[in-house]
Amino acid sequence: MSEREEPEPTRGIQWQRAEPAALIAEEPSSSRPVVPIAPHPGFDFISRSPVFDPADRVNVIWESSRVDDVNQVFATRWDAAEAETAIPTDAAPRQVTAGSAVHRHAAVVVLPGGDLVVAYETAPADIYFKRAPFERLATAAERPVATSQREMEKFPFVVRSGRRLVFFWMSADRHDPRPRWRVRVRTYTPAWTEAEASWGPARDLSQTGTFLEGGPGVLHAAVDQAGEIWAAFQTDAKMIQGVRLDPATGQTTQPDPFHIPHTKSKDPAVVVDGDRAVWVFWEAGQRIFSQRLRRDLDPPQWDTNPTPVPGAASGSDANPAAVRDAAGVIWLFWSRSRPDPDATSEFGELVDLYLARHHPDTGWGEPLRVSASPLSGFRPVPVLAPGGRIWLFWSDANGGDGQGDLFFKQLRAST
Secondary structure, three states, rough: OOOOOOOOOOOOOOOOOOOOOOOOOOOOOHHHOEEEEEEOOOEEEOOOOEEEEEOOEEEEEEEEEOOOOOOOEEEEEHHHHHHHHOHHHHHHOOEEOOOOOOOOEEEEEEEEOOOEEEEEEEEEEEEEEEOOHHHHHOOOOOOOEEEEOOOOEEEEEOOOOOOOOEEEEEEEOOOOOOOOOEEEEEEEOOOOOOOEEEEOEEEEEEEOOOOOOOOHHHHEEEEEEEEEEEEEEEOOOOOOEEEEEEOOOOEEHHHHEOOOOOOOOOOEEEEOOOOOEEEEEEEOOOOOEEEEEEEEOOOEEEEEOOEEEEOOOOOOOOEEEEOOOOOOOOEHHHHHHHHEOOOOHHHOEEEEEEEEEEEEEEOOOOOEEEEOOOEEEEEEEEEEOOOOOOOEEEEEEEOOOOEEEEEEEOOOOOO
């Protein structure tokens, strides 16, 4: 709080084979189809939100094992207006990274001129970024963010605040692995040229350690209207640590630990609620919790205790992700597992996606099932699209091959 074109030779855009889910029955968007994005027999995984460029084209970045069974970063793009037809026209994926080394955990931002900055982890555990228009990402030069012979750098995240790019990553000494989160700011001139850009020093995000296990969901950050950055990450004490970062100085303030007794807290998601609040959501004990910083109070202060999200405490809920629409409604998505009556899935359970909405005046509404898969849907990734709709992306093992494809669906936001 972001050219080498890889054509799709075998499968193109197809309709999802699952029967239509019982989707948000009271909304017109419930009839909109679930659409696969560049499906392929390899494993496809999305973990960070797509971005819309100045021409209202959505740019989707993910990792895929579709080439030589080595995870690489891929991208696709289509015009936001074309999603009304349900089938994006420019869905042929473009390979952004290549080689024998694994490239993964990509995060993307868009610059004012339309260039994309894509940050990613590459073996042997360093952080790089590429910056280029969508069409030239594959041939763009790799630029280092954090590289070290001694330390492993993992799980990158990047946000833009004004003329600054702020990069986060997890760092661990190979000989003394006590991981910590680090941050580094790259400052640009009004021309936004790389030649005139300058790096600040790498700093610890806080003095609190973290744990090396997990995936790309171990940290999340969002930028508020004043350009300050709010981040939350997992700690080695099984807590969530929330911090505010001033990108001009690189300093953090207002650290706050969120703790649920007798269980590990993980997978934080940060949402800035205008000038009213900052929300942090996370999973603990397969339930979704929230903690809120009340910015409408003087002085601002965190709520006294974490609060379970109503309807997201079934004991099988995970992977929270949230977005705020133009009316101030917070849309919280998560995954929920259930037993597989036919035992057709590898793990004997199915995973559906759920939604609960928090209205500024009335609070939380009832949870609604957004997508039901015959196999496994996981890691929802929502984004607010031009025109006020919510676009939801996720990975799903619906192909029946034990791998995973990406899927997309539009939802009508509040008016």
